[in-house]
Amino acid sequence: MSGGKIMTGPRGLSRQNSLMLEPTEDADHSKTRLGLRPTTSLTRDDSSASFGMSSIGLDEEPDDETLQDVRRWMKVIGAFDQPRYTYNVAKKHFEKAASKPSLLPPASHKTDAFRNRYNVIHQRLLRNEAFQISTVTSARNTGLRRGGSAATQSHKITPIANLLGRHGSNHMLLGMLVVLPTGNLAISDLTGTITLDLSHAVAIPEDSAWFTPGMIVLIDGVYEEEEESIGKGLSGSSGVGGTIGGRFQGFFIGQPPCEKRRATLGVSGLDGGVDHTIGGGFGWIDFLGVGSERAVGPRMRKTEQRLLRQPALSDPDSPGRGRVVIVGELNLDQPRSLQALKKILSLYATDPEGSTPMTFVLAGNFTTHAVMARGGSGGSIEYKEFFDALASTLADFPMLLTTATFIFVPGDNDGWVSAFSGGAAVPLPRKPVPDLFTSRIKRVFAAANAEAGLSSTDGRGGEAIWTTNPSRLSLFGPNHEIVLFRDDISARLRRSSVRLKSKAAAPADDPEDIAMSGANPTPSSPPDEAMDIDDNNNNNPTTTTTPLPYDTLTARKLVKTLLDQGYLAPFRQALRPVHWDYTAPLYLYPLPTALVLVDTTAPAFAVTYEGCHVMNPGSILVSGRRGVARWVEYAVGTGVGGRVRECTF
Incomplete structure (x- = not known):
């Protein structure tokens, strides 16, 4: 249009060229007439990123020998590698953060972190039935109130x-x-x-x-x-x-009520069978960078059924390959800790070939005190000698080194951050232990793989991964999300809790009470007894007639607090500092399938709340019982969850 007239010719308005996405004749050839980028060729990478597809290897041949190992479908996601999403209130959807994260952000990012955390919980409440207002229900309740009947609002x-x-x-x-x-x-x-x-x-x-x-x-x-x-x-x-x-x-x-994982993702049938969409949810969001539930979930479940569940069903008595062994606080400066670890590894080294656990999780603190804070070079040399002793212990089990993945989660006393914190609470998330101290452990894995003719690069040999705190363990894409977190959160809750008035009397079968699975096994039960799965069935005699042990009540209180908050550090910044731009790894939304919480100030437990298995192995050395080692064994995909195990050494 020129001077109020529609010009004819090459610039005229026509049906053929009005919406053509062709480059203009300007110097910037990357934009089109509509201000869009040309759609010359849509690669698989672009489409995968748009629809939550993953690069986990879906196009590879499933009959390949390397894909028969369960560890091929496992991925460890560090806190600094996890995608950062923020909730958009206007669009009612999650969006990827556009700004680049920084360890020294402006002060406004602290407000943004609180705003996003509040919005996530607020939208979660609005999705709850107790906070939804129906027009039909409102009119019916009004009529009942006029008639003299009470109605639930x-x-x-x-x-x-x-x-x-x-x-x-x-x-x-x-x-x-x-x-x-x-x-x-x-x-x-x-x-x-x-x-x-x-x-x-x-x-x-x-x-x-x-x-x-x-x-x-x-x-x-x-x-x-x-x-x-x-x-x-x-x-x-x-x-x-x-x-x-x-x-x-x-x-x-x-506490704001928790939301189940399947309700968040908008998909039912996550435990197998036919997948049905139940509407709503964030099933297309790739929260971990391994693919969204709607995009790769059904195919990943078929792969899991073929690799994990069918062999277990054929021989239920044989130990399964899909097991995760979780060892709590491993103080390397205590010789008895290495003896306990050696005993635990010897129990799994006798398993038949092909049935050994796929993953061993070893959590810090790897030293009782912050040795890096002593000053000089003596602390760092002594710190490296502790890991050299651990390498000597692991070298005695070459079969486990070639068939399993060892994951190391640091604590507050580990380097380098303890050099200036002195063992106090450090900002979360924190980086892994530097390679300077763990080089000999990696050489032990390389030597074991070379002797067996394997290599960790092609996915056939074992490997050692030093990850962040917290971190994620993804198995079969979005099907299994295991959060690894090391923190003495129970003691911090007791120190800073608000004192409230207690009820004078409460009904024995209060329907508001939440039924969880059993926690730490009672003295009358064996330590390796399987845990029950929680439900809202009040017919369970354990919750009505038999008084629960104190350790069980403590475990349930801790689990409900953490999962209802949906956040791993629900404290003030002065008590538990958090990097403002890296709060995404601390969210427990959607609810993970399992949470490994290594807390030495809480009793060892394995409970289930709203479909999330929460496990705490505590310390590897049982306090007050000499010569007893404790750990947790978690069976992936069986629905049983984890169980606390003990042995003598």
Whole structure:
């Protein structure tokens, strides 16, 4: 168009060339007439990235000899290699972070980290049936109330800023527990902050979870406005975005309910059989970089059925290949720890060929104290000698070195970060132990593979992987996601928890209680007894008649707190620092299939909550029992979960 007239000729408007994606005659040939890039050829890499496909090897021949090994379908994902996603409230979808992460980001990224964490939990609540409002149900409830019958109402979350001018009204708030500069406890969301009074608050269910500053919780109570602030409006730090005058009297406090993995992904039948889409969810999002559930999940389940489940069904008594052996805190500066490890490895070295465990997870702290903080070169030399002793122990089991993958997860006392922390809490996520100290262990694996005529590069030989804390273990793409995390989180929860009022009396069969599987085995049961799977069946006599041991209640309380938060570090930055740009590895959303939580301050347990198997092996040396070693064995894909095992050495 020129001068209000449509020109004819090569630049005229026609049906043939109006939407043609051809390069313009400008200097920038990468753009088209519509401002889009030319679609000359769509490669498989481009399409895979768009639809959550993975490069796990789907185009390879499944009958290949190298693909018959279960370890070929396993991938260890470090915290700094995991994709970073943020939740877009407007689109109600997850988007990849466009900015490049940094260990020294601007201060605004701290606010972004809190905003994204709040939005993830908020959208998870809105997907819960208890927070959904139906038009038909509302009209029916109105008619029942007019007739004199009680009806169940859905919950509604009120933003903190909307409390202004609503003195004496009842509300439910969703926000983070914070401590004000004055020392008072408050709750904060994206709209503002208000002082809390929890002197009369009761946890729902009672004593089922921890509540500490830094957690995002649900609080039901009444807003009480101060008399001197009535009619003065907004001023200073009060109002939207600041601290609101008055206080919120909380009567009930609880954790935001957890969401099952299959509900998050929008797919049912994840345990095998026919796959059915149940609508909604984030099934097309590739959270780990190994392929999305909708794209590669069905085919990966067929591969898992062929490699893992069919051999196990043919001979149920034989040890399966798909086992993960988890050894807790391994202090190399204690000779008894190496003796216990040698005994555990000798038990699995006697398994038939082809039935040995596929993975061994060894967690730190690898030293009792932060030896790197002593100064000088003595600490680093001594630290390397500890790993050299570990290499000598592993060299006695060449069959395990050639058929399994050994994964090492560091702790707070390991190098290099302990050189300046002195063993205190370090920022998460943290990098693996440097190769300078682990070179001899890698040479032991290389020598064992060379002697057997194998190589770790082609996927046939064993290997040692030094990963971050936390990290992910993916098996068969998105089918199995195992989170590896080392932290004494139980002791930190007890130190910083908020004291609440306890109920005077509670019904024995409260339907709000969550039924979990058994935790640490009781003295009357063998230590290798299989754990039960949790469900909401109140007919279980264990939950109604027999009082549960203290260790079992402690394990359930810890697991519910962590999974309901959906975050591995629900504390204040002063207690557990977190790198603001690397919070994605700390999320437990979607809920993983298994969580390995190595916590020496909590009892050893293996429980199941909302379909997620949570295991804690504790320390390899059992406290108070000399000559006893403890570890956890997790069978992948069997539905049994993990079990705590013990042996004498």
